[in-house]
Amino acid sequence: MGKKIDTFSDKDELICPHCGHIEKIDDEVFEDCDLEFDDIEAECEECGKTFTVSRTVRFYFETFKKK
Numbered sequence: 001m002g003k004k005i006d007t008f009s010d011k012d013e014l015i016c017p018h019c020g021h022i023e024k025i026d027d028e029v030f031e032d033c034d035l036e037f038d039d040i041e042a043e044c045e046e047c048g049k050t051f052t053v054s055r056t057v058r059f060y061f062e063t064f065k066k067k
């Protein structure tokens, strides 16, 4: 208890907030999701506890000179 697990990841993986187990994200889990993404509930395959998954959508910018 009291051990803070950093569950933030910018890779395609979920980190269980209960035990720290790293689970690779299966693209199929999110295939139906677009920008209107609601938090989903996932179950850790290691400890069996459920947790909420929140996805942050990142935006990328690129600029061009006008022709």
Ligand SMILES: [Zn+2]
Residues within 6 Å of the ligand: 016, 017, 018, 019, 020, 021, 044, 045, 046, 047, 048, 049
């Ligand atoms: Zn776990």
